[in-house]
Amino acid sequence: xxxxxxxxxxxxPDRIQLEVQRAIQRSIKGVEYFSTSGPTVGxxxxxxxxxxxxxxxxxxxxxxxxxxxxxxxxxxxTTNRGYIFDLVPGQSMIEFLLKRGYDVYxxxxxxxxxxxxxxxxxxxxxxxxxxxxxxxxxxxxxxxISLIGYCFGGVLSLLYGSIFKNGPMKNLVCFTxxxxxxxxxxxxxxxxxxYFDVDGLLDSVGNMPPEMILSSFEMLRPASRVAxxxxxxxxxxxxxxxxxxxxxxxxxxxxxxxxxxxxxxxxKDLMWDNKLxxxxxxxxxxxxDLADIKVPILHAVAEHDHIVPYESAKHLVQRVGSSDREExxxxxxxxxxxxxxxxxxxxxxxxDSWLAGRST
Amino acid sequence: xxxxxxxxxxxxxxxxGEMEKGFNAFxxxxxxxxxxxxxxxxxxxxxxGAQKQLGDFMEKYLVSMNMxxxxxxxxxxxxxxxxxxxxxxxxxxxASSPSKPPRTKRPPAASDPAKGETA
Numbered sequence: 001x002x003x004x005x006x007x008x009x010x011x012x013p014d015r016i017q018l019e020v021q022r023a024i025q026r027s028i029k030g031v032e033y034f035s036t037s038g039p040t041v042g043x044x045x046x047x048x049x050x051x052x053x054x055x056x057x058x059x060x061x062x063x064x065x066x067x068x069x070x071x072x073x074x075x076x077x078t079t080n081r082g083y084i085f086d087l088v089p090g091q092s093m094i095e096f097l098l099k100r101g102y103d104v105y106x107x108x109x110x111x112x113x114x115x116x117x118x119x120x121x122x123x124x125x126x127x128x129x130x131x132x133x134x135x136x137x138x139x140x141x142x143x144x145i146s147l148i149g150y151c152f153g154g155v156l157s158l159l160y161g162s163i164f165k166n167g168p169m170k171n172l173v174c175f176t177x178x179x180x181x182x183x184x185x186x187x188x189x190x191x192x193x194x195y196f197d198v199d200g201l202l203d204s205v206g207n208m209p210p211e212m213i214l215s216s217f218e219m220l221r222p223a224s225r226v227a228x229x230x231x232x233x234x235x236x237x238x239x240x241x242x243x244x245x246x247x248x249x250x251x252x253x254x255x256x257x258x259x260x261x262x263x264x265x266x267x268k269d270l271m272w273d274n275k276l277x278x279x280x281x282x283x284x285x286x287x288x289d290l291a292d293i294k295v296p297i298l299h300a301v302a303e304h305d306h307i308v309p310y311e312s313a314k315h316l317v318q319r320v321g322s323s324d325r326e327e328x329x330x331x332x333x334x335x336x337x338x339x340x341x342x343x344x345x346x347x348x349x350x351x352d353s354w355l356a357g358r359s360t
Numbered sequence: 361x362x363x364x365x366x367x368x369x370x371x372x373x374x375x376x377g378e379m380e381k382g383f384n385a386f387x388x389x390x391x392x393x394x395x396x397x398x399x400x401x402x403x404x405x406x407x408x409g410a411q412k413q414l415g416d417f418m419e420k421y422l423v424s425m426n427m428x429x430x431x432x433x434x435x436x437x438x439x440x441x442x443x444x445x446x447x448x449x450x451x452x453x454x455a456s457s458p459s460k461p462p463r464t465k466r467p468p469a470a471s472d473p474a475k476g477e478t479a
Contacts, residue, residue, distance in 0.1 A: 019369065062461050069463040101465040113438070114431060142463065189392050195401040204412040212404075222387045227380035234373065356467035 025237035038246030042083035054112045057132045063098040068359035071103040075153035082108030117206040117260035122284035125159045144170035165292040172297045176308045180277040183312035191271045198267045208263040210255040296324035302337035
């Protein structure tokens, strides 16, 4: 069949008209794009329960007439801002959980200041998380708490749960959480101990600069930023597309610095020695063995996660000591798993159905 | 409407997607080599060293000019921000939160946890 024959000739004038309209819209919307800011994110009402340096614990105001007994603490990854869980109404996991009757708290991070460069893994696992748990117990009047950790927030939650094995963590949910760091092959190569002088770097810069963290993420898919901008121009006539692009682009580029000694521990203990996977991890002299986690656990991973490949995350549910454990593989990438239109349909209902029966 | 196999716009979008995938795959293969790591870290180390030296030099220069350094300005901005936060709110103390709902919610019948290993 010839190309001419395969074309629907009748529709060509309509198509030309549509493309001309879109070209005009692109010009108008393009000007709008550069003259306006993106949508306001993170608007769900909340109260700061505890703030101390890089640590911020927020309590979201309940939106249901009654809530489940067990409060939920979301532990955000230390590399990024927590508003990925609270983009805009209708695309907010926080809002979703509140409306489903959960009492939601979030531990998220301020950029560590230069004088916080000496924060260590111990400060995060043995101080910040227990401090937040204690504050939630006091605020809610409940002993039990469910933890939800995203990415490296999941690693921190695992370390916390394996050290504080007698509670008060009642349930653990991990989103895209790596434990076998040698399977994060590109990051492992970037941090090759033969060439990566982590001590020299941190002695120079103090805290790990966000630009370097962002660059390392972008290097995983070096063509994607340019391609995304081409796609943005193609779709700039589409308000919904532009809104979504701006939200995710803002979040992705809003990386946080990492405290120097904390990053040093990540590099040496996890990237180099793979201690969490090998069962030799300890924090502040306290052994952190995944087998000591006995609480119900759900691990949600993304089918197309380029940051935390499945190979680096797949052993989690097998390594924990829980009898009630589940891994769910969902379509999507590292971010679209937890936020955006796909998450609304896939992850959030799964999270609700798993957590509800374990939250009484 | 034209079908996607003959739609030039759809073909263009597909081509961009394929080019992105192809370039990413090629770059990823290159970036897994030890040579890449060596070169990248040498360049990164040199840049960090140069940045530190420049920072130290600027610090000394600003002190000699009796001017505040960037760190001092950032510190002052943070103090102002914390004062502003305390004055205008945004971070309300927990005591001011509205009354708390009862913790009596029960799950729908279908949400009872399935006991036992499901992994």
